[in-house]
Amino acid sequence: MSRILLRGGRVLDPATNTDKVCDLLMEDGLVLEVGQKLSAEDAVVRDVSGLWVAPGFCDMHVHFREPGLEYKEDIASGGRAAVAGGFTSVACMANTEPVNDDPAVTDFIIDRARADSPARVYPIAAATKGLQGQVMTEMSALVEAGAVAFSDDGSTIMDGGVMRNVLEYSCLVKKPVIVHAEDCCIRGKGVVNEGPVSTRLGLPGNPTAAEDVLVARDIALAKVTGAHVHIAHVSSAGAVEQIRDARARGVHVTAEVTPHHIELTDEATLGYDTNTKMAPPLRSQADVDACQAGLVDGTIDCIATDHAPHAVHEKDTDFIEAPCGIIGLETALPVCLGMVRSGALSPLEMMRRMSTEGVKLLNCPGGSLEVGAVADVVVIDPDLTWTYDPMKGYSKSRNSPWSGKPLTGRVLATYVGGKLVFDVNEGVLFP
Amino acid sequence: MIGRDLLSMEDLSREDIEKILDTAAHMQEIGQRAVKKVPSLRGRTIVNLFFESSTRTRMSFEIAGKRLSADVINFSASSSSLSKSESIMDTARTVDAMDPDLVVVRHKVAGVPKIIADALSAPVINAGDGAHEHPTQALLDMLTVKQAKGRIAGLTVTIVGDVLHSRVARSNIYGFIKMGAEVRIAAPPTMLPPGIEALGVKAYTSLRQAIEGADVVMMLRIQMERLQGALFPSVREYSETFGLSRTKLRVAKPDCIVMHPGPINRGVELSHELADGGESVILEQVRNGVALRMALLYLFTGRPSKDEEVAALGEETK
Ligand SMILES: [Zn+2]
Numbered sequence: 001m002s003r004i005l006l007r008g009g010r011v012l013d014p015a016t017n018t019d020k021v022c023d024l025l026m027e028d029g030l031v032l033e034v035g036q037k038l039s040a041e042d043a044v045v046r047d048v049s050g051l052w053v054a055p056g057f058c059d060m061h062v063h064f065r066e067p068g069l070e071y072k073e074d075i076a077s078g079g080r081a082a083v084a085g086g087f088t089s090v091a092c093m094a095n096t097e098p099v100n101d102d103p104a105v106t107d108f109i110i111d112r113a114r115a116d117s118p119a120r121v122y123p124i125a126a127a128t129k130g131l132q133g134q135v136m137t138e139m140s141a142l143v144e145a146g147a148v149a150f151s152d153d154g155s156t157i158m159d160g161g162v163m164r165n166v167l168e169y170s171c172l173v174k175k176p177v178i179v180h181a182e183d184c185c186i187r188g189k190g191v192v193n194e195g196p197v198s199t200r201l202g203l204p205g206n207p208t209a210a211e212d213v214l215v216a217r218d219i220a221l222a223k224v225t226g227a228h229v230h231i232a233h234v235s236s237a238g239a240v241e242q243i244r245d246a247r248a249r250g251v252h253v254t255a256e257v258t259p260h261h262i263e264l265t266d267e268a269t270l271g272y273d274t275n276t277k278m279a280p281p282l283r284s285q286a287d288v289d290a291c292q293a294g295l296v297d298g299t300i301d302c303i304a305t306d307h308a309p310h311a312v313h314e315k316d317t318d319f320i321e322a323p324c325g326i327i328g329l330e331t332a333l334p335v336c337l338g339m340v341r342s343g344a345l346s347p348l349e350m351m352r353r354m355s356t357e358g359v360k361l362l363n364c365p366g367g368s369l370e371v372g373a374v375a376d377v378v379v380i381d382p383d384l385t386w387t388y389d390p391m392k393g394y395s396k397s398r399n400s401p402w403s404g405k406p407l408t409g410r411v412l413a414t415y416v417g418g419k420l421v422f423d424v425n426e427g428v429l430f431p
Numbered sequence: 432m433i434g435r436d437l438l439s440m441e442d443l444s445r446e447d448i449e450k451i452l453d454t455a456a457h458m459q460e461i462g463q464r465a466v467k468k469v470p471s472l473r474g475r476t477i478v479n480l481f482f483e484s485s486t487r488t489r490m491s492f493e494i495a496g497k498r499l500s501a502d503v504i505n506f507s508a509s510s511s512s513l514s515k516s517e518s519i520m521d522t523a524r525t526v527d528a529m530d531p532d533l534v535v536v537r538h539k540v541a542g543v544p545k546i547i548a549d550a551l552s553a554p555v556i557n558a559g560d561g562a563h564e565h566p567t568q569a570l571l572d573m574l575t576v577k578q579a580k581g582r583i584a585g586l587t588v589t590i591v592g593d594v595l596h597s598r599v600a601r602s603n604i605y606g607f608i609k610m611g612a613e614v615r616i617a618a619p620p621t622m623l624p625p626g627i628e629a630l631g632v633k634a635y636t637s638l639r640q641a642i643e644g645a646d647v648v649m650m651l652r653i654q655m656e657r658l659q660g661a662l663f664p665s666v667r668e669y670s671e672t673f674g675l676s677r678t679k680l681r682v683a684k685p686d687c688i689v690m691h692p693g694p695i696n697r698g699v700e701l702s703h704e705l706a707d708g709g710e711s712v713i714l715e716q717v718r719n720g721v722a723l724r725m726a727l728l729y730l731f732t733g734r735p736s737k738d739e740e741v742a743a744l745g746e747e748t749k
Contacts, residue, residue: 196626200441202541202563202598205625272542316520318540320561 003027004418005040006379009048013055014352015368024053026375029418034369046413048379054351055367056088056376056414058358059329060149061178061232061256061304064090064121067108068097073309073396075109078329079117080394080430081307083422085329086411088376089359089366090119090307093153094126101126101137103145110146118414118421118430120376122148122362127166127177131155136166143173148362151178153232154279154324158184160217167218167227176230176254176361181214181239182206182280191320193266193281201269203319206281212238219246222253230361231255233306235280237290244299254361256304257291259328259335260401264288268401274315274322275401278308295353296344302357305332309397327400330393334407337382341408347382375418384410394428436548436555437731439564440605448573448610454726455574455719461498462722472501475532475732480547481558482508482519482538487693488558488567491717492535495724501732504531519543520550527551533732536560541598554731562596568692569602571723573610575716576647579688584611589641589683591673592651592700593658595622599692600651604630617641619673621662638673645683649690650675650700666699676702680710688712 006024011034013019023038024031064078073081075092082090092109094100100109106123113121125147129135133152142150150170156179157163170177187210192198194205215231219242222229234240234255246253260278265285269276276282294300308325315322328335336354339345345353359367366376385408390398414422422428433447440448461469477496479489489505496503508522517525519538526534527550534553536544541561548555559565577583588607594600594616607614608631616627617635628634635641642648655666663669680687689710695701705711 194625196629199624199626199630200601202561202601207625272545313518317518318538318543318546320540 003032003043004415004420005038005043005045006048006053006377007045009051009053009379011053011369012348012351013369014348014356015055015373016370017348018369019348024369024377026377026415026418029375031369031371031373031375033371046379051412052347052380052382053369054378054380055355055369056378056416057086057332057354058089058302058362058367059087059305059307059332060091060302060358060362062090062092062307062329063095063309063325064092065096065309066112067105071396072311074116075112075121076116077394077396078307079113079119079121080428081327081329082119083414083416084394084411084428085331086333086378086380086414087329088119088378088414088416089122089362089364091122091124091148091362093124093151095131095153095155099126099131100124101129101131103138103141106142106145106147118416118428120364120366120416122146122364124149124151124178126150127152128157128162133157133159133162136169139169139173139175143175147175148364149176149178149230151180151232153178153180156180156182156184156214160221163218164221164225167221167225167229170227171225176228178230178232179214179218180232181211181218183210183213186210186213191277191281192269193283195266195284197266197269201272208236208238208283208287211236211280212242215239215242219243219251219253222246223251226252228252228254233258233261233280233304234291234294234300235261235283235287237287240290240294240299244294244297247299255294255300256302257295257300258306259303259332260326262288262291262295263335263338264401272319273401274317274319275326275399275403277319277322277324278306278326279324292339292344295339301353301361303332303336303354304358305329309395310399312398315399325399327390327395327397330395331388331400331402331407333380333411334409335402337409340382375415377415378411379413380409381412382409384408386410433730437566437727438545438548438555438557440566440569440602441564443566443609445609448570448606451570451723451726451730452574452577454730455723458722458725458729459719461725462718467498468500469498470500471729472496472499472732475501476530477501477503477533477535477728477732478526478531479503479505479535480508480523480526481506482543483559485537485559488537491720492558492724495721495728498721499725499728501728519547523547523551527553533728556727556731559598561598562601563598564602565598566602567724567727568599569606570727571716571720572603572649572690572692573606574719574723575690575712576688579712579715580646583607586612586646587615587644588612588647588649589615589617589645590649590651591617591638591641591675593622593653594618594627594651595624596654597651603649604632608632615641615645617673619663638679639682642680643682645687647688647690648675648680648683652692652694653696653700655696655699670699674700674702675705677704677708680705690716693717
């Protein structure tokens with residue numbers, strides 16, 4: 001295999017706490033050397049001076065819709081969107097048709113990913129059969145097949161007794177159980193954050209209490225079972241506070257936050273744009289501030305996009321009928337860089353949350369530029385301003401609130417296992 | 432001055448409201464003639480695009496359009512064969528392709544008139560969207576109050592009932608506050624929208640306190656079937672605590688008027704004696720609704736379409 005030399009970039013490696021201008025040499029799919037003035041012998045050289053070089057991003061929360069809902073997205077298109085956004089590893093949720101609650105479905109996803117996806121794809125299996133919240137799945141068999149975590153995601157397990165058993169049993173396979181923390185009874189028909197904005201819009205509100213209550217329940221259950229609970233897409237100040245407190249007490253709880261929940265408030269919904277409808281909803285400025293603070297102090301481990309593709313005709317309707325969710329893989333970097341520009345996080349620490357921490361939670365390769373690590377690498381221009389056009393992106397869907405908006409910061413190249421799979425000028429390079 | 436569409440009272444300026452109310456006052460005169468028809472909108476086509484059935488509002492728009500000689504077409508999407516599998520946006524685009532001069536939209540979901548207005552070239556009037564706004568109702572209420580009291584500024588207006596689900600309440604709150612009135616709302620805590628005081632109202636859970644010294648009391652219709660047991664325990668308890676009777680009204684100003692957007696649940700939110708009493712201006716509201724909607728159709732129909740606006744801009748720059 002060929003050698004690739006990235007010459008003169010700002011190497012940001014959270015795994016080794018490196019932030020220095022130097023060269024990075026990849027060979028045979030691994031990082032061979034990181035240092036000054038490396039030899040270019042036999043290597044393809046890419047001048048990356050003035051750019052950032054970081055481990056490929058890891059997104060532990062995407063919806064690739066395959067099998068069954070390929071009109072929204074499939075593993076091939078989702079994998080392409082991933083590498084175009086700098087993500088080299090993604091974990092896909094189980095709400096496909098059929099649901100990934102059976103090792104045969106897990107096998108299918110892994111096979112399909114191997115053939116079709118330039119990014120590494122890890123299946124998350126359902127925690128209960130059919131996402132029905134009643135009968136737990138065959139966790140051992142699913143892990144054997146390659147499942148990296150368990151989650152019913154948006155079909156939150158509302159029966160606390162079932163959840164307790166799921167968590168207890170998950171200790172057998174030592175995988176995280178990922179919780180979409182939303183008490184559906186408290187949420188009711190809510191579609192936007194409850195508060196002045198829901199009142200002005202005249203739309204049913206979804207209070208932060210719906211999230212806080214479920215986070216409280218699952219922290220208590222994590223404590224009693226010793227299981228690893230991972231709170232998906234944290235959006236409320238109350239959730240951040242409880243997770244911070246639980247971690248301090250030694251409860252095994254981790255968390256992720258989406259780019260949209262650290263950037264947008266519920267005010268973004270004021271025009272009834274269905275591309276601002278997601279679950280949990282966009283919250284108040286105080287909640288956004290709390291999520292940012294949680295990401296800064298490590299209460300929240302990582303960024304995850306909750307990439308949720310929906311077809312144009314599904315979003316081209318009223319706010320109640322439209323499905324929840326937005327695509328996020330191709331806009332995550334520039335959106336998250338907002339916190340770097342504001343000085344809340346250093347570039348190295350943002351890369352840690354976009355890459356290294358997610359890899360740790362999934363226990364998969366990547367997230368490091370240490371010598372010998374897999375060469376999953378992303379080259380970033382943090383200052384490039386460009387206009388995002390989902391039509392020119394790789395996702396099959398276009399449901400993004402950033403459509404047509406100028407964004408600053410762009411992925412210029414992505415390498416998976418030492419192979420160039422995305423170049424901003426050439427597009428995705430994958431058979 | 433006035434925008435292309437009429438989607439909300441939140442968007443209107445005080446000057447806009449004054450102009451609409453003044454125009455409506457002129458239109459009232461037409462309704463008193465033996466031949467209630469003027470040729471103002473001859474040759475114009477107005478479509479009533481109602482996704483949610485409402486005989487009263489639709490009739491009011493229809494009569495208003497006919498008195499101005501417009502061709503009024505009622506498109507009731509709930510009874511249309513188009514409605515089965517067609518999306519609201521496709522229905523709206525279909526109507527727009529027939530080149531109406533104005534489209535009146537009503538839908539049970541907040542925001543639909545806005546997304547339809549964004550997609551259509553014809554101007555859109557919102558005839559009620561979910562719990563968001565019902566600007567034509569608020570304007571006719573303001574016309575009624577202005578004529579009963581001679582003014583709006585300085586009055587105390589109390590809105591009582593299910594404010595949470597009420598588009599009438601929201602539109603009236605915006606409108607009356609813009610015109611200088613003091614607006615109070617009264618409801619059980621379960622029916623007070625979160626953050627409502629940010630709109631500039633004072634919220635009460637005591638009916639007595641809310642109507643004390645009021646010039647206008649506006650009662651909202653309670654959705655008995657849907658909400659009983661969830662947001663209030665029983666119709667009896669609701670009518671005891673938030674229903675209005677002549678006895679309870681005694682703490683208001685002696686010349687206080689009583690309003691209701693209809694249809695009334697008699698004996699629930701409003702007693703018989705009050706609904707039919709001298710305090711009531713409920714039928715005035717209905718009558719004024721026609722004049723007010725005539726004014727709106729007159730002001731908004733035949734405004735340049737989006738394409739024409741663009742073309743006009745192009746000419747100006749030449
Ligand atoms: Zn979720």
